[in-house]
Amino acid sequence: MWIALIWQIILRTALTVTGLHPSSDLGFFSQLTSLVTSVLLPPSPTTERLQRLQMQRKSNKRVEFLVQKFQRGSIEHPETLLKDWPEGSTVLVAEAALSLLTVARKSQARLDARGFELADAALRVVARAIRAAEEDKSKGDIRSSLTALLLPRLGGLISWMSLCARRALSQLDRSKYPEKSTKGEETDIKNPAGRILLYGGMLGKMLRCDDEVKKEIQLSLTAAEFVLLLWTWTEKDSGLPIFMLERDPDAVRMYTACAVHQAFLEYVDGSEHAKTNILYLLADGENEDVGATRLMELGLARLQRMRLAPKKDECGNAQAIGRNI
Known part of the structure; x- marks a missing residue:
């Protein structure tokens, strides 16, 4: 009733101001009617739902x-996804990345520059999906769906992480002065040391994301090989571990000193099987005592290099070293 009254007042005012008759300009009065209706009659809940559905469909198509x-x-397209992560499609995007990281594809892989970039992009997408699941504030639907997706694919995923890490390490061995990484998100990391830290951090996230995933990884000898590959590597001239080759202090802090060292701790945490895997690989066919001795020797050598580094190079961050010790 009141809407009709307001409409009559507006109409009379318009007639007075313009001197028009409704029949003289149908277009004008049609637009005026639409404007008033949109202001006085807000969209119904049904209309709002339809609009949301249309926007969602458009986003899903993208x-x-x-x-x-x-x-x-x-x-290029995974980089777009990483820069503007589709929160409602985490599992879909992760599944696409994992389809490129299967055991079958690894056996046929030729990791030229483009092959490495594609595999690296897929690994970063999976890492971003795990982070999205960690940040999800719902009832854990994303986390449970992602866990179900990861469990049967862990072998292939870790094999690809190892393959890419070996490629990055070989590049690092050839380059005495690694290119400085750019400051910012994980999508900005370009240099080999940064990529290796990313893979180590990714394994750490996988070990923390779900108890069942952690158990499967700790049973895996492939995972133990990957952990040792990263943890035992040192730069040829200086003997420094990977995180100390990163010249950017912000990047060091971003990785809480050394994601590789943290991944090692996460891997052996609470698992006798994981510890046995490590000692078995270090023993190299001999008994476990030999493996234990080599582990201590490696750890002490690592500490000694880290102790000397701050005297020679400003990249030796005291807090970072303290956390690693």
Whole structure:
């Protein structure tokens, strides 16, 4: 009733101001009617739901397009996903990345520059999906779905992490002065040392994301090989561990000193099987006592190099070293 009254007042005012008759300009009065209706009659809940659904469909189509391009070998499209993460499609995007990181694909892999970039992008997408699951404030649906997705694929995933790490380490061995990484998110890490820290951090996240995932990883000899590959590597000239090659103090803090060292601790945490795996690999066919001795020798050598580093190079961050010790 009151809306009709207001409409009559507006109409009379319009007639007075313009001197028009409704029949003389149908277009004007049609627009005026639409304007007043939109102001006085807010959209119904049904209309709002339809609008939200339309926006969601549009967003889903965009994500599906990016995912399809990613699965066909595009490197640019996963970078787009990483920069603007689709919160509602975490599992879908993770599944696409994991489809590129299977055991079958690894056996056929030729890690030229483009192959490495694609595999590295897929690994970073999986790492970002794990982070999204950690940050999810719902009832854990994303986490449980992602766990179900990861469990049967852990072997292939860790094998690819190892393959990419070996490629990055070989590049690091050839470069005495690694390119400085750019400051910022994980998508900005370009240098080999930064990538290796990323893979170590990724394993740490996987070990923390779910108890069942952690148990499977700790049973895996492939995971133990990967952990030792990263933890035992040192720069040829200086003998420094990977995190101390990173010249950017912000990058050091971003990784809480050394993601590789943290991954080692997470891997052996509370698991006799994981510890046995480490000693078995270090023993190299001999008894476990030999493995234990080599572990102590490696640890002491690592500490000695870290102790000397601050005297020679400003990259030796005292807090970072303290956390590693």
